[in-house]
Amino acid sequence: MEMLASYLGTEVARMVVGLIGVIALVSVNALFLIWMERKVSAHIMLRPGPMEVGWHGSVQTICDAVKLMAKELITPEEVDRPVYYLAPVVVFLPVLLTFLVIPFSQSLIIKDLNVGIVLILAFSTLTVLAILMAGWSSNNKYSVFGAIRSVAQNIAYEIPLLVTVMSILLMVGSFKLSDIVAAQGRYWFILVQPLAFILYIICATAETNRTPFDLPEAESELVAGFHTEYSGMRFALFFLAEYTNMFIVSAVATVLFLGGWRGPILPGVVWFLLKVYALIFLIMWFRWTFPRVRFDQLVTFAWKILIPLSFANLLITAFLMKLF
Amino acid sequence: MIAYFKEILVGFWSLLAGMAVTIRYFTKPIVTVQYPREKIAMSPKYRGYPQLVIDPETQTHRCIACEMCSRTCPSQLITVEGAKFPGEKQKRATRYIHEHYYCSLCGLCTEVCPTSALEYSQEYRLAGFSREDAVIDHLLLLQQRQKAAGLPVTPVPTDADIAAAAAAEAAAKEAKAKAAAAAKKPAEGSEVKE
Numbered sequence: 001m002e003m004l005a006s007y008l009g010t011e012v013a014r015m016v017v018g019l020i021g022v023i024a025l026v027s028v029n030a031l032f033l034i035w036m037e038r039k040v041s042a043h044i045m046l047r048p049g050p051m052e053v054g055w056h057g058s059v060q061t062i063c064d065a066v067k068l069m070a071k072e073l074i075t076p077e078e079v080d081r082p083v084y085y086l087a088p089v090v091v092f093l094p095v096l097l098t099f100l101v102i103p104f105s106q107s108l109i110i111k112d113l114n115v116g117i118v119l120i121l122a123f124s125t126l127t128v129l130a131i132l133m134a135g136w137s138s139n140n141k142y143s144v145f146g147a148i149r150s151v152a153q154n155i156a157y158e159i160p161l162l163v164t165v166m167s168i169l170l171m172v173g174s175f176k177l178s179d180i181v182a183a184q185g186r187y188w189f190i191l192v193q194p195l196a197f198i199l200y201i202i203c204a205t206a207e208t209n210r211t212p213f214d215l216p217e218a219e220s221e222l223v224a225g226f227h228t229e230y231s232g233m234r235f236a237l238f239f240l241a242e243y244t245n246m247f248i249v250s251a252v253a254t255v256l257f258l259g260g261w262r263g264p265i266l267p268g269v270v271w272f273l274l275k276v277y278a279l280i281f282l283i284m285w286f287r288w289t290f291p292r293v294r295f296d297q298l299v300t301f302a303w304k305i306l307i308p309l310s311f312a313n314l315l316i317t318a319f320l321m322k323l324f
Numbered sequence: 325m326i327a328y329f330k331e332i333l334v335g336f337w338s339l340l341a342g343m344a345v346t347i348r349y350f351t352k353p354i355v356t357v358q359y360p361r362e363k364i365a366m367s368p369k370y371r372g373y374p375q376l377v378i379d380p381e382t383q384t385h386r387c388i389a390c391e392m393c394s395r396t397c398p399s400q401l402i403t404v405e406g407a408k409f410p411g412e413k414q415k416r417a418t419r420y421i422h423e424h425y426y427c428s429l430c431g432l433c434t435e436v437c438p439t440s441a442l443e444y445s446q447e448y449r450l451a452g453f454s455r456e457d458a459v460i461d462h463l464l465l466l467q468q469r470q471k472a473a474g475l476p477v478t479p480v481p482t483d484a485d486i487a488a489a490a491a492a493e494a495a496a497k498e499a500k501a502k503a504a505a506a507a508k509k510p511a512e513g514s515e516v517k518e
Contacts, residue, residue, distance in 0.1 A: 044346050046355045198336075289346040290339070305332060
């Protein structure tokens with residue numbers, strides 16, 4: 001990708017090649033993550049997980065994807081059609097756009113915008129809009145419940161997330177992701193900002209709607225929450241977006257706290273992906289350890305603990321930055 | 325204020341403790357058995373369907389066709405037929421049918437057997453394609469097990485064998501009766517002679 005782009009030497013070619021690469025990455029990543037999720041969950045429960053198709057069931061998710069594509073798209077009778085059809089697209093597009101600014105290595109970045117981190121945070125919030133659209137238009141009480149929870153949850157975790165990211169930005173003084181990585185030349189920010197890292201991971205788990213904060217799709221109480229009425233490829237798009245969101249929040253955490261592509265011997269991309277998948281494993285580990293929180297518990301936790309702690313962290317960071 | 329931070333720290337510690345448990349399980353070996361490819365050995369006390377014991381001395385079964393098992397069976401599912409073969413002291417089973425689909429595995433047949441000819445098998449794969457798959461012919465099963473163990477196979481008596489045995493038995497009986505009669509007759513008269 002890198003060589004081809006420099007050969008053509010044009011920004012447009014870089015974008016096109018980049019987008020194709022991103023779409024390939026998104027689908028392969030989702031296929032891999034679903035397999036990984038099933039394996040991680042299985043091993044935590046002392047099971048082997050999928051074992052039949054391919055080596056240790058590695059082709060299983062491809063078969064599942066083919067099955068999903070072949071499935072009929074069922075549209076319930078009384079849905080709000082335009083919004084219902086639009087929701088899977090709205091959930092997927094921002095996910096693709098976010099990849100524009102993620103630096104996979106020194107040069108492997110489609111467009112190094114100077115508002116990179118702001119763009120990621122802005123677009124990832126659009127997921128909530130898509131969930132609201134899906135839940136509201138489905139004409140199903142469980143879907144509406146999922147959507148309502150998602151919106152209320154969004155207010156709870158978005159503030160500590162932004163404030164936590166702000167404390168990192170204060171140390172760097174730039175919104176550019178490559179600058180943030182460059183600033184971690186001597187040490188990773190996780191060493192000086194451990195509290196910020198923990199807060200970010202908690203908020204990221206909530207952002208990706210994963211257990212213990214998977215209230216919008218809480219399958220044991222709301223059937224499947226906001227995507228109850230979706231089937232086939234439309235459902236697959238929601239699924240794809242969820243797993244790609246996991247990749248994105250882990251990539252942002254890697255850039256902010258774990259020194260991005262930096263690492264000895266191995267090339268930058270490898271280090272970047274290793275760190276991202278380690279963080280994804282952490283998020284999966286959460287899922288198979290913690291039970292789902294109740295709604296009031298989540299809001300209490302966010303407003304009474306996450307927000308005060310993140311503000312305290314920001315103030316201390318600002319104070320220390322002024323001091324030294 | 326102190327209580328607030330203490331609550332956070334204690335809560336965070338409990339989360340870490342939970343994660344320690346799951347990661348410990350994550351690294352433990354898998355306990356699931358990939359069934360059709362892997363099988364586990366059953367414990368010696370496992371109660372499968374009853375089967376005939378292979379006697380370590382004679383290397384065949386000990387069934388004397390007394391039909392105690394078929395009489396005690398609450399489901400009436402055992403059919404035993406036996407015949408007395410010439411040169412043998414006791415009857416021997418010629419047919420032993422166990423209709424396993426009625427069996428409640430109560431074990432009365434193994435309890436009641438006077439020669440302890442029955443034991444529980446270790447077999448747990450009992451699925452079949454038809455009802456007849458669950459009908460166990462114990463003498464044929466015994467042959468299979470003898471073959472698997474490398475022992476001489478006990479032949480199942482054919483109808484001709486049984487008929488011959490019955491004829492021989494009848495002939496022997498007749499001869500015996502005759503002999504007894506013959507012994508009786510002279511006995512009456514010879515008392516005087518001798």
